[in-house]
Amino acid sequence: MTRMEKINTLSLDLETYSDVDLAKAGVYKYAESTNFEILLLGVSINDGPVDVYDLASGDAVPDKLVAAIASDEIIKWSFNASFERICLSSWLLRHYPEYLDNSDNDFTPCRYSIPEDTVGNYLNPLSWRCSMVLSAYNGLPQSLEQVGTVLGFDRQKLKEGKDLIRYFCVPCRPTKSNDGRTRNLPEHAPDKWELFKKYNKRDVEVEMQIHERLKKYPVPDLVWEEYHLSEEINDRGIRIDRQLVDNAIHISEITQERLSEKMKEKTGLDNPNSVMQLKNWLSAQGVETDSLGKKDVAKILPEAPETVAEVLRLRQQSSKSSIKKYVAMDTAACADDRCRGMFRFYGANRTGRFAGRIVQLQNLYRNSMPDLAEARELVRQGDYETLDMFYDNILDVLSQLIRTSFIPKPGYKYVVSDFSAIEARVLSFLAGEKWRMNVFANNGDIYCESASHMFGVPVVKHGVNGHLRQKGKIAELALGYGGSVGALKAMGALDMGLSEDELPGLVESWRNSNPHITQYWWDIDNAAKTTIKQRTTTKVGLVTFRWKSGMLFAELPSGRHLSYVKPRIRENQFGGESITYMGNDSTKHWSRIESYGPKIVENLVQAISRDILCYSMRTLSHCFIVGHVHDELIIECSPDVDCHVICEQMGRTPPWIPGLLLRADGYECQFYQKD
Secondary structure (H helix, E strand, O other), rough: OOHHHOEEEEEEEEEEEEEOOOOHHHHHHHHOOOOOOOEEEEEEEEEEOEEEHHHHHHHHOOOOHHHHHOOOOOOHHHOOOHHHHHHHHHHHHHOOHHHHOOOOOOOOOOOOOOOOOOOHHHHHHOHEHHHHHHHHHHOOOOOOOHHHHHOOOOOOOOOOOOHHHHHHHOOOOOOOOOOOOOOOOOOOHHHHHHHHHHHHHHHHHHHHHHHHHHOOOOOOOHHEEEEEEEHHHHOOOEOOOHHEEEEEEEEHHHHHHHHHHHHHHHHHHOOOOOOHHHHHHHHHHHOOOOOHHHHHHHHHHHOOOOHHHHHHHHHHHHOOOOOHHHHHHHHHEEEEEEOOOOEEEEOOOOOOOOEEEEHHHHHHOOOOOOOOHHHHHHHHOOHHHHHHHOOOOOOHHHHOOHHHOOOOOOOOOOEEEEOOOOOHHHHHHEEEHHHHHHHHOOOOOHHHHHHHHHHOOOOOOOOHHHHHHHHHHHHHHHHHOOOOHHHHOOOOOOOOOHHHHHHHHHHHHHHHHHHHHHHHHHHHHHHHHHHHHOOOOOOEEOOOEEEEEOEEEEEOOOOOOOEEEEEEEEOOOOOOEOOOOOOOEOOOEEEEEEEEOOHOOOOHHHHHHHHHHHHHHOOOOOOOOEEEOOOOEEEOOOOOOOOHHHHHHHOOOOOOOOOOOOOEEEEEEEEOOOO
């Protein structure tokens, strides 16, 4: 029996070509291009030697390997597996369409979709595993090169890879020296091509080393189920209103041009958008400034001469980046106008939370216009003149309409449902802060109740002592994880009318009114330190800390754990003890990071909140979930679906955290918006 006769697992890596920019458009649009092709397929069968199939030079992939790639029964491993899965889906659809056909045949096709769904062109993610998720789950980098370096592999990713990818995998500029060609093929640089094949092989070998090194730290089945559901949501995509997007881009261009002309008229500058030219012009008008940032301009405006103020207001309008999101949608949308691959599973490996991609749905402008639908229709119709007549700031209108670019397919609606104060509920429950849990049990306003406990008076929104609610709100948002005066400032306390003198008192009042939360920070701090020092197991409420082979694990109620690599206790700048561990810092460099109890509590609360969202996603997996933003689900459904039923299902407390009070609220809409 040869290696090809019995296949249990595959480890895969691809090198591909497309005329679509992968970074800007994402893999779905990239692989959809008619010019997309697979150049090299590196594969190991059952952890055996790596073979490289040179498709660009005419190699044929054996039929049994093709069948194994398409099979739901054979596990496929790859680093950033969604790339390989989607690229191979496109390749199969073109060369072996029978494997993606849902009709009965002899090929055991991928029965992944129902007719109403939009995932039918993609291989079922059920049989795929991602080495990047395995790495992230264990607190390691999400870069193949970085993982190999951190783990000290004998065989490292070849550093020539970036140059080779640039040479073979993307279009090239036509020049006299390359005879005007727009693409480099193997015959144009045979030596480079041979090195490229070695690079492809080495990537598979590095990925296999990750599996071997981390085999004692597997990803739980529950997390793989979440990964598969996340991939299904990415495959389904979220539909854009192409007419709205196209006209928004066009109107933005017209507006920018007119604003620029007005600024030229008033300043006489060739390029009033140039920071240097405008600063020089302002100086000539007697206005000195080091920056033209939003806050700096706001400080200048009240005292500025009218002409200067008008120019600065024009600049504020023109600098609004409303068009960028529309361009991102236009760039990423597939032929059916759906943006796919918008969510990165385990994007934050400290907590396991999702990260946004391409359009970044987690970072959309918040709409507040009372006449949102009317403004939206004017943009859809491309009616610039009416927009200009009714609105002083067209670019702000376009910003507020960004969310509304996402629409359900014809005959369907959106149900948008989100958790109410999920992090505050989880934190209160973990710490046992009973007065807060009573607020949630009675559907109270946590900001009012927090202010009431802080100041010792009743606080009612828009009622008695209502002015104190804002202080309660800013304290709630800034102080739950050990934050102090700096956190209040970072959250915008001074911009909200609070004075710097009252901030220390605000911190003290919040901590005094939440003694169990404050104590919980230091209970967690002490437990983590004890585990690191004594290499033992400690437990605080629902969270257990364990030490294993140089790793600190924080076990969550869901069964998932958070990983802290090579933890140490070090002296901090104040002469006390701090927890440190290895991880990617804010500059994405692998370095030692300092932490302490309240910060670990933040990790725990956000991780548990994430697990609750994933539980709800699994509860509602029978629905067409097209997006999720922080603690919110966007569901595409038929008109007869009851919003209240979806909210009830979303708000169910997971069995692994009994007693936690959850609430989900929702609304229906024909385009995505904030209710």
